[in-house]
Amino acid sequence: MKHFITMSLRAKRSNLPVRWDCFVAALLAMTLITSCAPVDLNAPMPTFNTGIDPSAWAQIPAGEFYQGQHDKVAYTDAYEIMVTNVTVGQYADFLTAAGVDGSIQIEDGKVVGYYPGDVFRAVKHEEKIGAGDYLYIPFDDPSLRIVATTKITWGAQQGYENHPMTMVTWFGALGYCQYYGWRLPTELEWEKAARGPATGENPERPFPWGDEITRENANYYASRDPFEDMSSFGSRTSPVGFYNGQKYGDYQTLDSASPYGLYDMAGNVWQWTGDVYEGMHYRFMRGGSKDTYEMDLRIWVRNNATPTYYSPGVGFRCVR
Amino acid sequence: MEAISKRFNYLFNSTKGLILVAIAMVALVTAIWGMLSGPMAEMGVREVVVKALGMDLVQAEREGRIIILYHSIAMAIVAIETYMITGLLKMKQFFKTAINSIITVGYLMTMIFGMGFAYFGHNWAFHGLYIAGLSLIFFAGVLLVIALWPWNPEYYVTDKQYARTKKGVSLERVAFFATALTTVISALFGAVPGSFFGNGFEVFLAENIIRYPEKTTMEYSVIGHLHIMLALIAIMITLIIGRWLNFRGILHKWAMPLMILGTIVLNLGVWGVVTPLEPIAHMIIYVGATPSMLAALLLLIWSWNKLIKDGTAHLRKPNFGQKLSALVRDPLKFGPTWQMLFMNFTTSGIGIFMAIRLDEIFRVWPAREERIELTGHWHVLSAIIATIILMYYGDMLGLKGKVRQLYGWGIIVLSDIAFAAVTVFEMKRLFISEAEQQPLVNALMYAIDFGLGMLLVLLAVVMVWRLIDLFKPKGRWTEEVDHELAQEVMK
Numbered sequence: 001m002k003h004f005i006t007m008s009l010r011a012k013r014s015n016l017p018v019r020w021d022c023f024v025a026a027l028l029a030m031t032l033i034t035s036c037a038p039v040d041l042n043a044p045m046p047t048f049n050t051g052i053d054p055s056a057w058a059q060i061p062a063g064e065f066y067q068g069q070h071d072k073v074a075y076t077d078a079y080e081i082m083v084t085n086v087t088v089g090q091y092a093d094f095l096t097a098a099g100v101d102g103s104i105q106i107e108d109g110k111v112v113g114y115y116p117g118d119v120f121r122a123v124k125h126e127e128k129i130g131a132g133d134y135l136y137i138p139f140d141d142p143s144l145r146i147v148a149t150t151k152i153t154w155g156a157q158q159g160y161e162n163h164p165m166t167m168v169t170w171f172g173a174l175g176y177c178q179y180y181g182w183r184l185p186t187e188l189e190w191e192k193a194a195r196g197p198a199t200g201e202n203p204e205r206p207f208p209w210g211d212e213i214t215r216e217n218a219n220y221y222a223s224r225d226p227f228e229d230m231s232s233f234g235s236r237t238s239p240v241g242f243y244n245g246q247k248y249g250d251y252q253t254l255d256s257a258s259p260y261g262l263y264d265m266a267g268n269v270w271q272w273t274g275d276v277y278e279g280m281h282y283r284f285m286r287g288g289s290k291d292t293y294e295m296d297l298r299i300w301v302r303n304n305a306t307p308t309y310y311s312p313g314v315g316f317r318c319v320r
Numbered sequence: 321m322e323a324i325s326k327r328f329n330y331l332f333n334s335t336k337g338l339i340l341v342a343i344a345m346v347a348l349v350t351a352i353w354g355m356l357s358g359p360m361a362e363m364g365v366r367e368v369v370v371k372a373l374g375m376d377l378v379q380a381e382r383e384g385r386i387i388i389l390y391h392s393i394a395m396a397i398v399a400i401e402t403y404m405i406t407g408l409l410k411m412k413q414f415f416k417t418a419i420n421s422i423i424t425v426g427y428l429m430t431m432i433f434g435m436g437f438a439y440f441g442h443n444w445a446f447h448g449l450y451i452a453g454l455s456l457i458f459f460a461g462v463l464l465v466i467a468l469w470p471w472n473p474e475y476y477v478t479d480k481q482y483a484r485t486k487k488g489v490s491l492e493r494v495a496f497f498a499t500a501l502t503t504v505i506s507a508l509f510g511a512v513p514g515s516f517f518g519n520g521f522e523v524f525l526a527e528n529i530i531r532y533p534e535k536t537t538m539e540y541s542v543i544g545h546l547h548i549m550l551a552l553i554a555i556m557i558t559l560i561i562g563r564w565l566n567f568r569g570i571l572h573k574w575a576m577p578l579m580i581l582g583t584i585v586l587n588l589g590v591w592g593v594v595t596p597l598e599p600i601a602h603m604i605i606y607v608g609a610t611p612s613m614l615a616a617l618l619l620l621i622w623s624w625n626k627l628i629k630d631g632t633a634h635l636r637k638p639n640f641g642q643k644l645s646a647l648v649r650d651p652l653k654f655g656p657t658w659q660m661l662f663m664n665f666t667t668s669g670i671g672i673f674m675a676i677r678l679d680e681i682f683r684v685w686p687a688r689e690e691r692i693e694l695t696g697h698w699h700v701l702s703a704i705i706a707t708i709i710l711m712y713y714g715d716m717l718g719l720k721g722k723v724r725q726l727y728g729w730g731i732i733v734l735s736d737i738a739f740a741a742v743t744v745f746e747m748k749r750l751f752i753s754e755a756e757q758q759p760l761v762n763a764l765m766y767a768i769d770f771g772l773g774m775l776l777v778l779l780a781v782v783m784v785w786r787l788i789d790l791f792k793p794k795g796r797w798t799e800e801v802d803h804e805l806a807q808e809v810m811k
Contacts, residue, residue, distance in 0.1 A: 039755065039756045039758060039759060041755055041756070069380055069383075069522075070380075070520070070521070070522045071380075123533045124533065125531070125533065125678075125679060125683060126533065127679070142755070143753070143754075143755040204380070206379035206380055207379070211379065212379075221362075222362040230758065230762065231758075231759075231762065232758060232759065233755070233758055234757070234758030234761070235758075270686075279533045279534070280531070280532075280533050282531055282687070285686070291754065292688065293357075293361070295382060296688065298379055298380075302528075302687075303686050303687050303688050304531060304686065304687045305684075305685065305686040305687065306683070306684050309684065309685075309686060311686070311754055312754055312755050313754065
């Protein structure tokens, strides 16, 4: 063994410059050390009042709009959609109310609720979503920003009251909307709300506010907003309606509302939509998030996941 | 004037000159366009590059731009492989000249006018010239297939060390022929949907439609095309490396039939995705991929065995350390097959693991996570092919001594650091949550950027050296102008 090591070292000495070896070894060691650094998921969160009311609704009139990357003309009936994503505070209120009246169950560290199921067609890769109780949110995940305030009431973690609700599954998003008699937007409704009418100014816009994106328009990966620290916890959510043209301390935002006055239709969190497609159990999300590059913030970009998926980068809003 | 004429003759009329030009073009495009995404974009470098070069990046056209970018780089790589084939294999001089001329004009037109159209405003004349360039490459491919016709008695082999039929038909040439032929046919699987979607400019990236249960024939054709073209480029470089190293003996006799069988079955499987065979196409692809990969493994075993034997010939009973030393003594001969082995950890292994656990693991994650795995693993495969080409090119240059060691090990170590980091990045969700991933992501990004960045610096040094050399009246280029690759095949 000793002889082998000696020979190997000789071989290395003859073929590789020693300093090069050391440099590579040092780099690998540094990589290992930095990658093992712990992340403080409860690092202090700056608090700002955006002045945007999360309980406000926007009117979307019936009519045509340009849908998708290739600007196909599509039509929707009239509807109302939330101006912002559902906040942590709003979702906590829902949990309290729905817990009291028995609309949801809290068991084994998670919230579950009933879903009647989808038609199963056994298409390749399709998974059966039968009738039953499904996960809304997990209580045992440290990324959840909801805390128990009493045995039967819930509240938002301090500093997160006006942040979008995350760590919520599609069932949890649908359950929230349906509890109040609302629903999740279809993809078409979501897209129209983000893009504006076919007759409006710049109706083929790629972003809710126009043609180009800058760091002051939205919360996306490495957008240098006041909530992120790319050396430790990375990107975090921003309060709903944050990008409204206000200046927060030294940080100036651009007013990035959609033509119908909706905020955060690009970035911050992906938003669940309500469509259930034939032969597919995946549910679709829109808008991009704090964790994606600008390209995913374009209005037509779609993402999807199983309906039980939850993440610190996924939220929702409702329509009625 | 004569000086310019001589250099032009070297760059565009000699195999090594043509390869140099193509590598320089790929390096240039990679260096500039590499600054438009990833960490470079995060650091704000993209904005500077876009402004400085006057690029016109319309958001809705991103996918179309990327497709033209991929094709521009891929066509240069196809040209490099073609130069290597015409330089290594026997063929009529007319074919050699015609193929090299046509493909050179083709890839340069594709690259210059394609990128001009995609990134610098829509000059429609450029678009036409881009399509004309692609057509020329296709035509050069057809000529190559004709030139490689293996049943011409002129190309029969008599040496029993090489795989051949009883009549003497070279099975290695059949493998080259089959790969070239299927490449030309598979190009059509991109050309047809390209015209279909391009006519309305409704382009898409295949990785964005993977989860849709219903796909059109044209969409399947695009998915099949991109997979098979990259696989065929990989198979061709394996054959080229085998020829350069003078692969022979019993393993050659086993490997070549496997390579021919694998290539044909693999292609049939991929073509099958646009036919009623679609439901079983993946199974056919697996059946085809297995013999191809086995053939590459046989090349690896043979070449490593040869390196060890040649390196320890002076020793009566070499021990393990001495054998290992002999194996890694020349990084440019060890490197290509090592990269093929490494590919199994970064590409094939990942692909197989994904296929086996697709529904249980990968399709529980969001589609964007699955996209990272898909794009990551084929970017790595492409880059591995590039490193293999660079190592062969290093040998063509006649690098010796410490420079050879530095160049060879630089490519191997730097690229493998980057590729390993990409692989961990792709698979990170298996062992770390989204909320806690940032330090790991940062570390992996440093490793990727360091590896690829330094690799590009290394390549830039070589390119600058070759540029300076061109200004010398008796530079290295004067020696290379008449050298042919077939003369430099290993003994």
